[in-house]
Amino acid sequence: xRKPVTHLQGAIAILQRDxxxxxxxxxxxxxxxxxxxxxxxxxxxxxxxxxxxxxxFVTAKPPVHILVTxxxxxxxxxxxxxxxxxxxxxxxAIVALSFGDIFRNNCxxxxxxxxxxxxxxxxxxLAAVNDGDRLELDIASCRLTAATIQLIGFSLAKGxxxxxxxxxxxxxxxxxxxxxxxxHEEKVATETPWxxxxx
Numbered sequence: 001x002r003k004p005v006t007h008l009q010g011a012i013a014i015l016q017r018d019x020x021x022x023x024x025x026x027x028x029x030x031x032x033x034x035x036x037x038x039x040x041x042x043x044x045x046x047x048x049x050x051x052x053x054x055x056x057f058v059t060a061k062p063p064v065h066i067l068v069t070x071x072x073x074x075x076x077x078x079x080x081x082x083x084x085x086x087x088x089x090x091x092x093a094i095v096a097l098s099f100g101d102i103f104r105n106n107c108x109x110x111x112x113x114x115x116x117x118x119x120x121x122x123x124x125x126l127a128a129v130n131d132g133d134r135l136e137l138d139i140a141s142c143r144l145t146a147a148t149i150q151l152i153g154f155s156l157a158k159g160x161x162x163x164x165x166x167x168x169x170x171x172x173x174x175x176x177x178x179x180x181x182x183x184h185e186e187k188v189a190t191e192t193p194w195x196x197x198x199x
Contacts, residue, residue, distance in 0.1 A: 002111050004167035008092045009136040010065025012129060013057035020069060021076030022103060026085045039081065040089030057131065058089070066135050067094045068125065074103025074114075083110050093137055095144065095154065097122050108160045109170065113137060115144065115154035125152060139164050 030042040047055035057064050067073075067086075073096040074082065083106040086094075093113035107114040115137060117125065128149040129135065137144045139161060143151045156164070163173070174181075189196055 001172055002167045002169060005092075005111055005113060005139055005164040007136070007138050007140075008065070008113065009134060010092055011062065011132050012066045012068050012135050013060075013064040014126065014129070014131055015054045015067055015069040015073075016126070017054060017069070018071040019075055020073050022074055022079045022082040022100070023076055025074065025082035026079065031079065031081060033081075036084045036088055038088065039085040040087075043085045043089045063090050064132070065090055065092045066137075067091060067096075068129070068135070069094065069096045070122075071097045073099050074107075075100035078102040078106075080106045080110075083107055083112060087112055093135075095125070095135070095137075104157055104160075108157070108163050111164070111167075113139065113156070113164060114160070115142075115156065117152065117154050121152045121154075124149065 024047060025044060026039070026042060027046045030039075030045065033039060033042070044052075044055040044058050048058050073094060082103065087110050091112060093115060094107065095115045095117060097119060098116060099107075099114050104114045125144075125146075129146050133146055133148075135144055135146050137154070139156075142154050142156065142161065144154055145151050
């Protein structure tokens with residue numbers, strides 16, 4: 001179980017670029033690191049080293065907690081290190097036009113909100129906010145707001161809203177069905193006893 005995510009707010013950084021992949025978020029040279037604590041120091045490390053303006057937020061003070069970006073954020077490899085680095089840095093939510101599927105699922109597993117906007121709402125948001133502005137997200141209503149805009153709806157992947165609100169991880173969700181699983185295993189053992197001798 002994790003702490004439920006019901007409502008969050010924080011300063012934003014705007015990354016207006018499509019197809020930001022997991023290698024950009026957490027470069028491959030740091031993959032030997034296994035302790036999640038401290039991974040945030042390597043967030044967008046190659047971009048920071050080459051002074052790419054989109055990565056300026058990484059070293060900015062005060063830190064940001066919400067990223068606003070474009071299409072296909074988190075594409076590329078399935079490395080969960082990218083999400084671990086974002087979480088360790090302090091990112092609570094990412095607002096985008098779309099996400100890499102595996103990345104989006106890794107986000108919810110780690111308590112990060114991956115909120116998808118329709119193109120018109122995305123354009124409205126970008127026209128109304130700047131780096132450092134504050135954004136609020138309500139997970140129950142799937143609405144976001146800022147000082148300069150009215151409520152904008154966002155969507156979450158199927159099942160992600162309930163998982164964020166409950167704070168359940170995949171193991172906890174599976175254990176909901178422990179009784180049914182045990183009954184199924186007992187049925188299999190009775191109907192196909194020869195399977196119990198395999199292995």
